[in-house]
Amino acid sequence: MKSSYRFANLCGTVYQQGNVVFSGDGNSLFSPVGNRLSVFHLVKNASTTLPFETRKPIARVAISPANENLALVADIDGRALLVNIKHRAVLAHMNFKLPLRDAQFSPDGKYLAVTHGAQIQVWRTPSMLVREFAPFVLHRTYVGHADDVLSITWAPSGLFFVSTSKDMTARLFSLDPIEGFKPHTLTGHRDAVLRAFFGDKDTIYTVSRDGACLTWKPKEDVQADGDVAVGFARWGVASRNYFMRANTQVVCTDFHAGTSRLVVGFSTGVFSLYDMPDFQEVHSLSISQEKITSVAINRSGEWLAFGAQHLGQLLVWEWASESYILKQQGHFYDMNTVAYAQDGQYAVTGGDDGKVKLWNTTSGFSTVTFSDHTAPVSAVEFAKQGTVLFSASLDGTVRAYDLVRYRNFRTFTSPNPVQFVSLAVEPSGEVVCAGSSDSFDIYMWSVQTGKLLEILSGHEAPVSALSFSPSGSGLLASTSWDRTVRLWEVFTRSGWTESMSLNAEGLAMSFRPDGLEICVASLDGMLVFFDAKSNEQTGVIDCRRDIAGGRKMDDKISRRNNAAGTAFTSVCYSADGSCILAGGNANYVCLYDVRERVLLKRWTLSLNLALDGTQDRLDSRHMTEAGNIGLINDLSDEDDLTLNERMDKSLPGVQRGDLSKRSTRPMARSKCVRFSPTGRSWAAASTSGLLIYSLDEDTLFDPTDLDIELTPQTVRAASLQGNGLVALxxxxxxxxKELLAEVYERIKVSEIPLVVRQLPRTYIVSVLELIAARMAPASASPHLEFHLTWLSTMFSVFGTEIRLHSSTTYAPVLRSVQMALHELRGNVKRITDANTASMLYVWDSLPRAVEEI
Structure with a gap:
């Protein structure tokens, strides 16, 4: 149980590259995050990251229109995975040998068209039900383009598709050979054609990189009938339109056939929405400082999704109400540190971009961002009591944030400017300490007054880590590069200190939850344990082999020799103090048993080959006379770059803009690891983002699945026999719906508490949706007290679970229940007012009636 943590979610990174895609119902958005795929549930206000990984960053995602659970995910090298989204499982692997610029399923989902250089390949879609030895079967290969194909768009009938290319043309192909049909070539653009769209059966739109939009229509009446008429028409340019934006290129575009609206994303971060075929601009907005990399429209045409690669932004815009449905952005540079709140529901991260972000671990969304720091954030900590957050930065400040009003209410500074690299908060929240990297001192402030209380001197090198004893005794522990660990009695007048020596520089430290033991990670790859009372060393764990990372692209030595310079830079005890979690400048996070001093489990953070340190051996075929080919700037695909990106803006002598300069690659590592206070999960601030591993299972076993044959007859029989739970x-x-309403209404009022208590948690949402639907006036159900009894029982039994996930999983159904209750209240009030008025009228009329009698 101690080591059975599994990957649960990825926070801190919402988009990196590739295309964003809406689900079939339009309520979810798929976004590539490195070599993983994240799903943002826009209605439930939650996000999940699927557990599978590709070899390299994802470049293309395609969702089958016929089966929303079937997706194709391809990386930048053309290696693809066929995925079942619902079951979070990989069905098949495929290597297309060349990078995929586009991949599209046919409208019926039976075929998959992919780009293959200047060719187009159409494959038969593998079955999700039958396991095959070779699931991908090539249907046909289409040729005709003189340069790389950029996009593929299927006709609504699925008999034809149109492709666009860098050769400034678009070509219309048929899926199967048709007698008398020849592929049509649509020419007229002066730059690469990005996309082509079918407006209706007699309209095609093409959009090029230089900002031209051409409308194509048949020149004469077509002799063929039905869906085949698209292929036998003689297409000609009906109108030419231009976006008229100087020094701007079109980067991405999408079209919604139902509303005939075209959305275009430009290299300046502006997008525009046009009504076709009149080419009238409906909406235009600047949403990013960098170019918009990808754009998508949902099924209803109301929501527009945008991804900006350079800033890592993901936006969903509702153009009719001009409001954001989703606006998320991760840290622009590396994520340095992470800390958990006391309830484990929130985690805070600090990055090299100087921002402090608060994340909801349940939904995966960032709730607030603090941008007060002007330099990288080195440490963050929550106060043990109250809703206060502290952060230390290299800008020489320690800031305190109020998480109720979301504001920076206190800023702590030192008499002389220093850089703070470590932080510790006293358990009562009254005192905060920070260690510096240049003056080698520890500064202590009062949170209430903001005044500097004391400066603790004694270290002779940067103070790399600080930690207060959780017991509340006022014992402060610090470790430094001077190879010592010091204990400070900060609340006594004597100012007692004790120093303990290490064999190497101290990098990280942590107190055991009971405050009786200290663990220190040193530069020689050791975990050293000290007794906090006797100040004696109690044990050592040699971790050099466990933390040994993979080979870097520029390494000249083997992995075994390279392991000598690796060490843990972050350690944390588990909630019960029996285990310790450690991470550092490597692609692994290790869990150790404190009592037995053994390694329990080692997790690999990323399998992304685009990161340094993920391979134990390097491929000698990639070595050239100029060095490793992976470190050389490849400008062969410069057509995808905008004019501003290709321009060298560097000053003379500056190496940043030198095209001959070797590029660098990020290294797979975890800068900080932390256990949740509940012990159910742990988080790692890594190169890929905030990785969360949890013990909680996403799917719950339902024992009633085996108790009944699922036919309407057996369900009705169980209901008539009084087995309400099994029938429901x-x-x-x-x-x-009809069978559900029949079974639901047949359950007796006295049996409702018994049925609800035995109801599996899996069906909470479904039962609440059923109650809300039966309460609506459209259902014409007269059992008002019956529905209210169901609601009251559900909330009393599952109240804690519903309250915990009220803003994520249960948000849509709670809104439905609220609307049904408001409508019911309005109807009852209307009837009550009418009856009251009738009774008053009768009462006023009664004396006159008596007199007449």
Whole structure:
């Protein structure tokens, strides 16, 4: 149980490169995050990252229109995975040998068209139900373009598709050979054609990089009938339109056939929405400081999704109301540190961009960003009591944030400017300490007054780590590059200190939750344990082999010799103090048993080959006379770069803009690891983002799945026999509304508490949706007290679970229940007012009626 943590989610990174895609219902958005795929549930206000990984960063994502659970995910080298999204499983692997610029499923989902250089390949879609030895079967290969194909768009019938290319043309192909049909070539653009769209059966739109949009229509009446008429028409340019933006290129575009609206993303971060075929601009907005890399429209045409690669932004814009549905951005540079709140529901991160971000670990979204620091954030800590957050930065300040009003209410500074690299908060939250890297001192402030209380001197090198004893005794521990660990009694007048020596520079430290033991990570790859009372060393764990990282692209030595310079830079005890988690400048996070001094488990953070340190051996075929080919700037694909990106703006003598300068690659490592206070999860601030590993399972086993044959007859029989729970679960699994309403209404009021207590948690959302639907006036159900009893029982039994996930999983259904209750209240009030008025009228009329009698 101690080592059974599994990957749960990825926070801190929302988009990196590739295309963003809406799900079939339009309520979810798929976004590539490095070599992983994240799913943002826009209605539930939650995000999840699928557990599989590709070899390199994802370049293309395609969702089958016929089966929303089937997706193709391809990396930048053309290696693809066929994925079942619902079951989070990989069905098949495929190597297309060349990078995929586009991949599209046919409307019926039976075929998959992919770009293959200047050719187009159409493959038969593998089955999700039958496991095959060779699931991908090539249907046909199409040729005709003189340069790389950029996009593929299927006709609504699925009999034809149109492709666009860098050769400034678009070509219309047929899926299968048709007698008398020849592929049509649409020419007229002066730059690479990015996309082509079918408006209706007699309209095609093409958009080029230079900002031209051409409308194509048949020149004469077509003799053929039906869907085949698209292929036999003689297409000609009906109108030419231009976006008229100087020094700007079109980067991405998408089209919604239902509303005939075209959205275009430009290299300046501006997008525009046009009504076609009149080419009238409906909406235009600047949403980013960098170019918009990808754009997508959902099924209804109301939401527009944008991805900006350089800033890592992901936006969903509702153009009708001019409001953001989603606006998320991760840290621009590396993530340096992470800390958990006391309830484990929130985590805070600090990065090299000087920002402090608060993340909801349940939803995966960033709730607030503090941008007060002007230099990289080196450490963050939560106060043990209250809602206060502290951060230390290299700008020489320690800041305190109020998480109720979301503001920086206190700033702590030193008498002389220094850089703070470590931070510790006293358990009561009254005192905060920070260690410097240049003056080698420890500064202590009062949180209430903001005044500097004391400066603790004694270290002779940068103070790399600080930690207060969790017992509240006022014992402060510090470690430094001077190879010592010091204990300070900060609340006594004597100012007692004790120094303990290390064999190497101290890098990180942590107190055991009971405050009786200290663990220190040193530069020689050791974990050293000290007794906090006797100040004696109690044990050592040699971790050099465990933390040994992979080969870097520019390494001249083997992995074994390279392991001598690796060490843990972050350590943390588990909630019960029996285990310790450690991470550092390597692609691994290790879990050790404190009592036995053994390695329990080692997790690999990333399999992304685009990062340094993920391979134990390097391929000698990639070595050239100029060095490793992976470190040489490849400008062969400079057509994808905008004019501003290709321009060398560097000053004379500056190496940053030199095109002959070797490029660098990020290294796979974890700068900080932290256990959740609940012990159910741990987080690692890594190169890929904030990785969260958890013990909680996403899917729950339902024992009632085996108790009934799922047919309407057996469900009705169980309901008539009085087995309300079995009948209700069976009806929920079948999903037939009439049968569900019949079983639901047949349950007796006295049996409701018993049924709800035995109801599996998997069906909470479904039952609440059923109650809300039956309460609506459209259902014409007269059982008002019956529905309210169901609601009251559900909230009393599952109240804690619903409250915990009220803003994520249960948000849509709670809104439905709230709307049903408001409508019910309005109807009851209307009837009550009408009855009151009738009774008053009768009462006023009664004396006159008596007199007449």
């Amino acid at each position: 679960v069976g009806a929920l699994r079948l999903g037939e």
